Amino acid sequence: xxxxxxxxxxxxxxxxxxxxxxxxxxxxxxxxxxxxxxxxxxxxxxxxxxxxxxxxxxxxxxxxxxxxxxxxxxxxxxxxxxxxxxxxxxxxxxxxxxxxxxxxxxxxxxxxxxxxxxxxxxxxxxxxxxxxxxxxxxxxxxxxxxxxxxxxxxxxxxxxxxxxxxxxxxxxxxxxxxxxxxxxxxxxxxxxxxxxxxxxxxxxxxxxxxxxxxxxxxxxxxxxxxxxxxxxxxxxxxxxxxxxxxxxxxxxxxxxxxxxxxxxxxxxxxxxxxxxxxxxxxxxxxxxxxxxxxxxxxxxxxxxxxxxxxxxxxxxxxxxxxxxxxxxxxxxxxxxxxxxxxxxxxxxxxxxxxxxxxxxxxxxxxxxxxxxxxx
Amino acid sequence: xxxxxxxxxxxxxxxxxxxxxxxxxxxxxxxxxxxxxxxxxxxxxxxxxxxxxxxxxxxxxxxxxxxxxxxxxxxxxxxxxxxxxxxxxxxxxxxxxxxxxxxxxxxxxxxxxxxxxxxxxxxxxxxxxxxxxxxxxxxxxxxxxxxxxxxxxxxxxxxxxxxxxxxxxxxxxxxxxxxxxxxxxxxxxxxxxxxxxxxxxxxxxxxxxxxxxxxxxxxxxxxxxxxxxxxxxxxxxxxxxxxxxxxxxxxxxxxxxxxxxxxxxxxxxxxxxxxxxxxxxxxxxxxxxxxxxxxxxxxxxxxxxxxxxxxxxxxxxxxxxxxxxxxxxxxxxxxxxxxxxxxxxxxxxxxxxxxxxxxxxxxxxxxxxxxxxxx
Numbered sequence: 001x002x003x004x005x006x007x008x009x010x011x012x013x014x015x016x017x018x019x020x021x022x023x024x025x026x027x028x029x030x031x032x033x034x035x036x037x038x039x040x041x042x043x044x045x046x047x048x049x050x051x052x053x054x055x056x057x058x059x060x061x062x063x064x065x066x067x068x069x070x071x072x073x074x075x076x077x078x079x080x081x082x083x084x085x086x087x088x089x090x091x092x093x094x095x096x097x098x099x100x101x102x103x104x105x106x107x108x109x110x111x112x113x114x115x116x117x118x119x120x121x122x123x124x125x126x127x128x129x130x131x132x133x134x135x136x137x138x139x140x141x142x143x144x145x146x147x148x149x150x151x152x153x154x155x156x157x158x159x160x161x162x163x164x165x166x167x168x169x170x171x172x173x174x175x176x177x178x179x180x181x182x183x184x185x186x187x188x189x190x191x192x193x194x195x196x197x198x199x200x201x202x203x204x205x206x207x208x209x210x211x212x213x214x215x216x217x218x219x220x221x222x223x224x225x226x227x228x229x230x231x232x233x234x235x236x237x238x239x240x241x242x243x244x245x246x247x248x249x250x251x252x253x254x255x256x257x258x259x260x261x262x263x264x265x266x267x268x269x270x271x272x273x274x275x276x277x278x279x280x281x282x283x284x285x286x287x288x289x290x291x292x293x294x295x296x297x298x299x300x301x302x303x304x305x306x307x308x309x310x311x312x313x314x315x316x317x318x319x320x321x322x323x324x325x326x327x328x329x330x331x332x333x334x335x336x337x338x339x340x341x342x343x344x345x346x347x348x349x350x351x352x353x354x355x356x357x358x359x360x361x362x363x364x365x366x367x368x369x370x371x372x373x374x375x
Numbered sequence: 376x377x378x379x380x381x382x383x384x385x386x387x388x389x390x391x392x393x394x395x396x397x398x399x400x401x402x403x404x405x406x407x408x409x410x411x412x413x414x415x416x417x418x419x420x421x422x423x424x425x426x427x428x429x430x431x432x433x434x435x436x437x438x439x440x441x442x443x444x445x446x447x448x449x450x451x452x453x454x455x456x457x458x459x460x461x462x463x464x465x466x467x468x469x470x471x472x473x474x475x476x477x478x479x480x481x482x483x484x485x486x487x488x489x490x491x492x493x494x495x496x497x498x499x500x501x502x503x504x505x506x507x508x509x510x511x512x513x514x515x516x517x518x519x520x521x522x523x524x525x526x527x528x529x530x531x532x533x534x535x536x537x538x539x540x541x542x543x544x545x546x547x548x549x550x551x552x553x554x555x556x557x558x559x560x561x562x563x564x565x566x567x568x569x570x571x572x573x574x575x576x577x578x579x580x581x582x583x584x585x586x587x588x589x590x591x592x593x594x595x596x597x598x599x600x601x602x603x604x605x606x607x608x609x610x611x612x613x614x615x616x617x618x619x620x621x622x623x624x625x626x627x628x629x630x631x632x633x634x635x636x637x638x639x640x641x642x643x644x645x646x647x648x649x650x651x652x653x654x655x656x657x658x659x660x661x662x663x664x665x666x667x668x669x670x671x672x673x674x675x676x677x678x679x680x681x682x683x684x685x686x687x688x689x690x691x692x693x694x695x696x697x698x699x700x701x702x703x704x705x706x707x708x709x710x711x712x713x714x715x716x717x718x719x720x721x722x723x724x725x726x727x728x729x730x731x732x733x734x735x736x737x738x739x740x741x742x743x744x745x746x747x748x749x750x
Contacts (some may be wrong), residue, residue: 009384012414019423023430026630034425038413047708048394050409052635055398055712088463088591089612096610116709124610145597209627214427216463216591216629234497235471237464249604251467252584254591254629255401260427330627337430 008017009038012226024167024312024350025210026191033263033354040259051259053265056252064255065248068262072219075268076196083244088219088284091188091207094218095121098161098184098203099128101240104231107158109222110134111180112151112352114173115142115166116343125161134160142169144304148178157181158231159202165190167210167350168341170314171303182226191219192268193353194278202226203240208257210311211352217257220244268353271333277353284351284360285310291367298371302344313357316346317374323347326370333366335359384413395734397543398712399687399725400564400585401638408532408638408729415634426634431627431698439630443637447594450643451571458619459601460635462593465673466563466582469593470496473536473559473578474503476615479606482533485509485556487526489548490517490541491718492561500536517544519679531534532556533606534577542585543716543726545689546678551575557601565645565686566594568728569653577601583632583688586727587638592632595619641733643728652728659726659735660685666742691721692749698722699746710734710743 001087021028040051047060054060069084078084086118102111103125109326112135119138125131132154135146145166153160160179163186165172172190176183182202191206192241198204203222209215220240227241236242236250248258268277289308292299292315302314317323323346330338340346351360396403415426422435429435444459452460462469478484478500486497487510494513500506507529508519520541528535535554538561540547547565550572551558557577566581573579578597584590595615602616611617611625619623623633643652664683667674667690677689693700700722705713715721726735 009388009410009413013384013417016418017423018418018425021424021428023424023428025435025627026428028428029425034416034427035384036386037427038416041409041413041416042388043391043393046391047711049396049398049711050393050404052409052412053396053398053401053403055401056590056736058398058712088465088468088629090463090626090628091613093463096612100610120611124612127608127610207627208629214629214631215431215627216632225552233502235475235502236495237468237471237499251465252400252582252590253465254463254589254632255584256631257591257629290397336422336424337433342650 013029017334019334020356020362021336022349022351022355022359022363025207026215027210027350027352028354029039030264030267030354033260033267036263037260052256054255055190056207056249056255061255064259064262068258068265071262071269073266075192075274076198076221078196078198078221082221082223085220085241085244086248086253087220088216088254089218090215091117091186091205091218092120092124094186094205095124096128097240099125100232100238101230101232102182102226103129103158105129107156108132108154108156110153110160110179112160112162112177113137113335114145114163114171115169116341118163118167119241121161121186132157141283142166142171143302145171145173145307146177151177153181159184161186165309165311167312168314168348169302170309170312170345170348171307172309172311174307177356190309192274193281193311195274208261210350213260214257216254217261218261219261233270255336264354280357281310281351281353284355284357285313287360287364288313288349288351288367295368295371295375298375299367301346311350311352313349313351314340314346316353320331320345322374325374329364329370330366335363335364385575388741394709395731395737396709396711397724397726397730397734397738399716400582401590402585402725402727403729404588405518405639405642405729408635408642411638412635415728418493427631429604429630431458431624431630436630439634439637443633443640446637446640448642450567450595450640450649451573453571453573453596457573457596457598460595460619461623461628461636462595462615462618463591463629465590466492466561466593466595467495467499469561469580470499472613472615475607475609475613476605477557477601478504478533480504480568482531483649485528485532485554487521487535487537487552488512489520489538489546490544491716492541493536493538496536496561500689507532517541517546518677519550520546520548526552528554528556534559536561537721540686542682542687543689543719544677545684545687545723546682547684547686549682558626562657565684567649568656568686570649583636585725587631588635591629593638594636639729653731655732656685656726656728659730659732662735662739663688663724663726663742666739670743671748673750674742677721686725686727688724688726689715689721695720697749700749704745705738708737710738710741
């Protein structure tokens, strides 16, 4: 943070090696995306103006935004039936805006409660309108996502809201829940970790800071017919349809966050797309799950086997003291961010798309050694 | 945008010179702030993790956030009577949230309409509650801000909302308007361009992308008593008091935008603070206004003399064709972003804190030459 070291960026990069960052989000980004951003901060497209400093109405940002949307559509194989746009406030703000936009007075919305974030979505939803908790995961300590027959939908629900992947508890939905109502998914922690199953959904949204980029922007993908169905008058920035209609520029958007997301889409495409991501993620997760299956007397996996997440693995050793020793020992070996959420304790390994396989190998090796020396 | 040039950042920086960027926002940033960000993108505080990738709950971001708030307070000389916090959605989202939080049913809020943005604030406010347009600047084409006797306040208003500096029309309030109601200011385009006159205000807010950093974050400074006066139940992310109480981390904040704002605060302090900024800005603006006073047959300044902005100068030549020629000629000499807002035409020179004096000198020189050759 001193200006003394600013003389050579190349030297700085050489002298500062990076660690394995298991943070749940904001999370690790592809290194070549970071290197590109370092350049573009100074001057993008040869304009002599950095990406942070370009007008959101200028030609340089026009190009950034157009490419971001086009690349997002290419990654997700998204048809023009769906609008793709970018909003602010994190996923948590969408917990407010979704019922404000799509839950009319006198109707009910169904929510499945599969973790802390869905619980927050329900609390915020209840301020706006009538919410039916169609599945209450708190009764099983959120150790699984519901099968369809565990979900009690209400009649004529305005929509069903669920979260595809639960970062804190390490669970995922093997398939979208079945409902006759419009289906809305919070995909913040697993979007583009594999092929996007968009068709069952009226709307999906994802805070960028796990699989897509930095914090400060939310990707929204919504069916155009659903977008039109806003149920009440709201100030402009709270209306999804108005933001989509203005191509995410109803006001000044978070231009750098959109740029970064665009760079991540380009990276996914360069790497071979979501099929490649899915295969890599399955292999990475297997490295860690396999150790725990093998050493199941020592390691406890929170999630039930049929709904284990490929993105976030929540686990514990036999005691909280050993958990602390595990985390400290991992940090000493260059593995950061493994402490579990404050609500659960234990450990959490978040291994999103950009997290390298070598980091999973290092963790698996460390887990074996730790169990041997502390078991 | 190709990866071929990534081998040496130092070489890239040497080969890519920067232009004078007169953009109204996102706008030019201090070059040493950009250079620091290039480093910190790779690894901040020697952590081996870049600023984009650190958890918002980790020690590195704790430090970023603490320093950002402390430096913001130091720059603005802000007492602990006021909360300092960071929200998302741009100033436009605050047009919705301010009346949702502080305009109860059955009360009226006063708004002065001094340009496009205040007009938008009024439209959004009217969706929420009863708004009195206490000054209607549209009748004078927004060529001045009102004196106190031009403002018709309502009895027992919930608050008076105004905008200190109007980017599009190039006008500013010489002093805050007088009112018995709580005073709320949109300071997006002139905050910290000089000493902050906080005391008359219950709340001020500023989108970062003009004087404070990149787009994607809004600085809020609100009196703690006023913060408590929220008038209705709202979902969590729409409540200013709840965000302030959680020190801007009710959810994942835009960590990089907050980091950048913090770097800009450090830059202002290094340069000598807001007194120095005010002096520099006055000198920079005078370079341009003086040319137009001298060549007043050729150049027309939109703002009345008593309320001319030091941040945004809106002017025209004798014809729209000459305006186009002026803008094209300036671009050829490395001066970008001079085209006026689409609502007004003409030119706009935005010369915020980080805009260099040399750029104002270059523009003044160009203006003289252009008037000579086209007058």
